[in-house]
Amino acid sequence: MRIGIVCYPTFGGSGVLATELGKALAQKGHQVHFITYSQPVRLLEFNANIFYHEVRVPEYPLFDYPPYELALSSTLVDVIIRYDLDLLHVHYAIPHASAAYMAKKIVQEKINRNVPFITTLHGTDITLVGKDETYEPVVTFSINKSDTITAVSQNLKDETYKNFDIKKEIQVVYNFVDVKRFNKKPFDAFKQAVAPNGEKIIVHASNFRKVKRVQDVVKIFAEIRKKVDCKLLMVGDGPERPKCEEWIKNEGLKNDVRFFGRQEQIEEVLAVCDLFLLPSDYESFGLAALEAMAAHVPVLSSNAGGLPEVNIDGVTGFLFNVGDIEEASRRGIELLSDEAMLEQFKNQAYEHALKFDIHNIVPIYEKIYSKYCRMDCDEQ
Numbered sequence: 001m002r003i004g005i006v007c008y009p010t011f012g013g014s015g016v017l018a019t020e021l022g023k024a025l026a027q028k029g030h031q032v033h034f035i036t037y038s039q040p041v042r043l044l045e046f047n048a049n050i051f052y053h054e055v056r057v058p059e060y061p062l063f064d065y066p067p068y069e070l071a072l073s074s075t076l077v078d079v080i081i082r083y084d085l086d087l088l089h090v091h092y093a094i095p096h097a098s099a100a101y102m103a104k105k106i107v108q109e110k111i112n113r114n115v116p117f118i119t120t121l122h123g124t125d126i127t128l129v130g131k132d133e134t135y136e137p138v139v140t141f142s143i144n145k146s147d148t149i150t151a152v153s154q155n156l157k158d159e160t161y162k163n164f165d166i167k168k169e170i171q172v173v174y175n176f177v178d179v180k181r182f183n184k185k186p187f188d189a190f191k192q193a194v195a196p197n198g199e200k201i202i203v204h205a206s207n208f209r210k211v212k213r214v215q216d217v218v219k220i221f222a223e224i225r226k227k228v229d230c231k232l233l234m235v236g237d238g239p240e241r242p243k244c245e246e247w248i249k250n251e252g253l254k255n256d257v258r259f260f261g262r263q264e265q266i267e268e269v270l271a272v273c274d275l276f277l278l279p280s281d282y283e284s285f286g287l288a289a290l291e292a293m294a295a296h297v298p299v300l301s302s303n304a305g306g307l308p309e310v311n312i313d314g315v316t317g318f319l320f321n322v323g324d325i326e327e328a329s330r331r332g333i334e335l336l337s338d339e340a341m342l343e344q345f346k347n348q349a350y351e352h353a354l355k356f357d358i359h360n361i362v363p364i365y366e367k368i369y370s371k372y373c374r375m376d377c378d379e380q
Helices: 013-027 068-083 093-111 136-144 154-163 188-194 214-225 241-250 266-270 287-294 325-336 339-356 358-370 375-379
Strands: 002-006 031-036 050-054 087-091 117-121 148-151 170-172 200-206 230-236 257-261 275-278 299-302 317-320
Touching (some): 002 013, 002 068, 013 031, 013 050, 013 117, 013 287, 013 358, 031 068, 068 093, 087 093, 087 358, 093 117, 093 136, 117 136, 117 154, 200 214, 214 230, 214 275, 214 325, 241 257, 266 287, 275 287, 287 299, 287 339, 299 325, 325 339
Parallel strands (some): 002 031, 031 050, 087 117, 148 170, 200 230, 275 299, 299 317
């Protein structure tokens, strides 16, 4: 198949998933075309089946803001026709679904071809941005015009039906992880440098936005540290980082917390960790938690959104109510103080992550694509 993938090229979950999906499809022999404004951050290695098409947005004095959606639609039309794409898979509704619909209608008029598009809903495109009355009509329209709609969790599917007048069936296709990539042995020298006295290592990874509640991360860590010798690793970057660093400094925790910034090889960090913290206000799925579990790291997370579908309370880690620092700290202390329980949870986290392995999820997308692929796809 010849598949066009439209996504945001950043470190966010939707961009990471879209990129990993495209890479997996290319390895299986499909021709994959990434169409976005810059090269996706996870698109590093060479593969003859992968193509990247940059969306260039011309700047005119007439526009206060560059018209990205128009430029994206035009680029989609060009790539569809030039490379004879069979379908588009757009990740994140805004503005990708509406741009795909416009491109579809243009291609129909230009060359009398129907190019289907699949829209995958990832989270804030529905729960935050999409609910804004400025965007809601366009979001609803473009989702309903999608040939297939998927959501990354049952919770997100329910939220979409609750907040939008969606007439079509939404299929849940969970996010995935390449378990083989994350199933690594710890690098002893790195672990020794981080925790020289054998302290437990707690980790958090995110884009440090308000929804991630990163200050709760350090507050929970501070409480756990009163009972358990431990260190905290903060992976990622974003607007909440300065406040976090200031609080850590004021609390005298500077020597126990390390900021690593954005990391391409987060699996190397996770390999030395004992507990992953994710106290978010909302997660449509919790891809960062799944990656931790694939690295044998149990998860201490809020019970918001789709997280209970990923982190099974009392099995792969523990859940707590959003903002309940006392309960989160109690659970963290309980787990890190009991070596037998910790080892059991590490193994159970890994076993659960196997259900979300990329080799189990990618065939689901292939089956969806095949419903719309033209007959000549079988002749490639």
